[in-house]
Amino acid sequence: MNAPVTRRSAAFGIAVAATSLAAPSILRAQSAGQIVVIGGGFGGAACARALKRADPKLLVTLIEPNKTYISCPFSNEVIAGLREIEAQQFGYDKLAAEGISIIAQAVTSIDTQKRRVTTDDGAAFGYDRLVLSPGIDFHPEALPGYDAAAPETMPHAWKAGAQTLLLRRQLEAMADGGTVAIAIPANPSRCPPAPYERASLIAHYLKTKKPRSKVLVLDAKDNFSQQRLFEKAWNELYGDMIERVGLSQGGRVTSVDPATRTIVTEFGNYTPDVANVIPPQRAGRIAGIAGTADTTGWCPIDPVTFESKLVPNIHVIGDACLGGGIPKSASAASAQGKACAGAIVALLAGRTPEAPRLIGVCYSTVAPGYGFSLIGNYQPKGDIFAEVEGGATSPVDAPREVRAREAAEAERWFQTITADTFG
Numbered sequence: 001m002n003a004p005v006t007r008r009s010a011a012f013g014i015a016v017a018a019t020s021l022a023a024p025s026i027l028r029a030q031s032a033g034q035i036v037v038i039g040g041g042f043g044g045a046a047c048a049r050a051l052k053r054a055d056p057k058l059l060v061t062l063i064e065p066n067k068t069y070i071s072c073p074f075s076n077e078v079i080a081g082l083r084e085i086e087a088q089q090f091g092y093d094k095l096a097a098e099g100i101s102i103i104a105q106a107v108t109s110i111d112t113q114k115r116r117v118t119t120d121d122g123a124a125f126g127y128d129r130l131v132l133s134p135g136i137d138f139h140p141e142a143l144p145g146y147d148a149a150a151p152e153t154m155p156h157a158w159k160a161g162a163q164t165l166l167l168r169r170q171l172e173a174m175a176d177g178g179t180v181a182i183a184i185p186a187n188p189s190r191c192p193p194a195p196y197e198r199a200s201l202i203a204h205y206l207k208t209k210k211p212r213s214k215v216l217v218l219d220a221k222d223n224f225s226q227q228r229l230f231e232k233a234w235n236e237l238y239g240d241m242i243e244r245v246g247l248s249q250g251g252r253v254t255s256v257d258p259a260t261r262t263i264v265t266e267f268g269n270y271t272p273d274v275a276n277v278i279p280p281q282r283a284g285r286i287a288g289i290a291g292t293a294d295t296t297g298w299c300p301i302d303p304v305t306f307e308s309k310l311v312p313n314i315h316v317i318g319d320a321c322l323g324g325g326i327p328k329s330a331s332a333a334s335a336q337g338k339a340c341a342g343a344i345v346a347l348l349a350g351r352t353p354e355a356p357r358l359i360g361v362c363y364s365t366v367a368p369g370y371g372f373s374l375i376g377n378y379q380p381k382g383d384i385f386a387e388v389e390g391g392a393t394s395p396v397d398a399p400r401e402v403r404a405r406e407a408a409e410a411e412r413w414f415q416t417i418t419a420d421t422f423g
Contacts, residue, residue, distance in 0.1 A: 033058060033128035033348045036117050038107055038286050040064030040092060042071075043318030043333030044133030045421045048100050050341035056099060058345075061125055063117065065106040067091065069422065073330045074414055075160040076194065079168045080201035081209075082368060088160055094423025110290045112311050129344050131306075132292060132299070133318045133337065134284025135159075136190050136328070139297060142280035143185075144255040145264075153258040154277040157198075158190060170274045171202065176210035178273035183253040183263055185280040186220040188298065190319050190328045193225045193364050193374070195278060200230065200366035203238045216272060217244040218265060220252040225327075226364060226374055228396050233366040253277070283320035290314055298322045303380035304355050305343040306336060315340050324384025326376070332360040334417060355380050357388075363410035370400070371407035 037048045040062055048062040069090045077083035092102045105119035110130070117125045138156070140146055146154070155170070157163040171180065180202055184195040199217050206213040223246075224230075234242045245251035250267025256277055263270045263277065282297025292299045292308040299316040300309040306321070308314045317340050318333035326332050339356035346353040358378045365371045372394035378385040394406060 034126055035129050036061045036125050036127040037131040038063045039133035040069055041133060041135055042330040042421050043337040046334040047131050047337030047341050049095055050338045052098050052100050054345050061101040063103045063107055067104050070160040072160045075164050076198045076201050078164050080205040090418055090422040107286055130314045132286055132316045134286040134320050136281040136319045137284045138279040139282045146256050146279050150258040154275040156278050158278050167276055174273045177212040179214045179216055180274040181216040181263055181270055181272035183277040184219045185278055189281050193362055196230045197364045199242055203241050204367045215242045218251045218253055219246050222246045222248050229372045232396055237367050287320050292316055303385050305353050306340040325387040326378040326385040327360055329360055329362055335359060363413055365407055365410055369407050370403045371410045373406055
């Protein structure tokens with residue numbers, strides 16, 4: 001049985017698809033301006049690169065406090081000991097070589113009237129258009145007990161880096177026969193299938209290293225993305241090693257006590273040996289500084305231009321925006337970044353931006369050589385993106401050779417998108 005061609009095509013063509021959609025506007029750019037992009041992840045870096053390639057006269061500044069970006073996609077493999085953190089690290093030298101100014105500082109203020117961004121070293125940067133790609137931050141008020149110190153005991157590992165390695169060390173230190181609990185928040189959340197991929201890969205680690213151990217999934221949802229594919233894989237690969245408690249069974253976490261490593265749910269308390277608590281989320285802190293987040297904690301946008309509904313001349317892309325049906329994922333952020341670049345170039349030239357058609361690809365790896373995928377197509381509809389026909393998902397009953405092929409495609413997708421974004 002062969003995997004659908006549409007899946008393989010999307011794996012290699014996601015960046016090309018987004019670029020080609022924006023190209024008609026970009027290639028006709030006649031005027032230059034000052035563009036500041038805040039946030040150097042998949043969305044921000046892709047946007048900055050697309051802007052500079054569209055028109056070398058544009059003065060593009062990328063502000064990102066970290067000199068090295070650490071990718072969340074594939075970081076679950078680091079946690080499970082299948083990959084080293086160095087494979088997740090990417091710098092900005094190639095963006096700088098293309099003429100993009102890289103500022104390794106944190107933003108402290110944004111004057112939306114004067115169109116000026118100030119960084120923590122006191123430097124100020126004017127802009128004609130500002131792009132925010134701040135990713136996510138956590139919503140501590142939504143989970144009592146999960147304060148600033150809690151991640152040191154109950155790591156979230158939802159921002160790749162030190163937390164990823166901490167969770168890995170905790171797994172390595174746990175005795176055989178222990179329990180790993182993963183607390184999953186309600187949506188909207190970064191990369192909805194990723195917690196279930198994490199449960200799978202942790203189960204793989206335990207099966208090979210500590211086979212008497214268990215994975216307990218405490219979930220604030222009853223249903224989740226690609227559920228049938230995950231549950232089939234769990235039954236096939238891990239038997240009863242993974243136990244999931246959904247919302248209607250009392251799986252929603254209501255509070256935590258890091259001092260005792262206790263997770264409190266509506267129907268009971270748990271004290272696992274390792275507690276991976278993923279808190280509720282909202283747009284990154286820059287969204288609050290800029291005033292682009294509404295009462296939901298996320299940023300409403302015009303889906304054609306990505307311009308904020310709340311603050312003019314500011315565009316929001318990636319995880320931070322209220323995107324409707326489009327997921328908060330690396331591929332979606334990259335596609336949004338390129339489409340946003342096309343819209344900005346059109347606006348600077350006095351043209352009406354074209355409505356984008358975005359592709360979102362999500363690969364999940366549940367064991368070495370066992371993967372599956374979900375592809376979605378999205379277009380503006382009203383104030384959000386809506387999914388349109390043309391998507392695809394892996395068949396539930398696919399044989400193992402198809403799963404192996406998709407696991408290999410996932411690795412190639414990662415190599416493609418990181419090269420396209422960071423060089």
